[in-house]
Amino acid sequence: MFKENFTQNLKRARENRKFTQQYVADYLGISRSNIAKYELGTLEPSIEVIGQLAELYEVSTDWLFGIIKKN
Numbered sequence: 213m214f215k216e217n218f219t220q221n222l223k224r225a226r227e228n229r230k231f232t233q234q235y236v237a238d239y240l241g242i243s244r245s246n247i248a249k250y251e252l253g254t255l256e257p258s259i260e261v262i263g264q265l266a267e268l269y270e271v272s273t274d275w276l277f278g279i280i281k282k283n
Contacts, residue, residue: 217278219253225269225276226251240264 226236226247233251237244240261249255250265257265266273274281 214277214279215253218276219251221271221276221278222265223251225265225271229269231268236265236268239268 226233233247234244237247240247242261246255246257250257250261262273262276266276269276
């Protein structure tokens with residue numbers, strides 16, 4: 213469940229900011245193919261990279277993982 217949400221939300225966040233995969237890769241100092249693999253779910257980013265992606269996309273890590281808090 214979280215993996216599906218994460219990959220979909222990761223791509224959605226990037227597209228909402230109108231960033232290319234290459235821009236994100238350059239920003240993080242990693243390859244564009246890694247960004248594509250994160251979005252496809254074939255490679256899992258480190259905790260550090262997840263935090264950097266959330267900052268870059270201006271979203272929370274909870275949102276990236278599709279976590280909905282109930283009060």
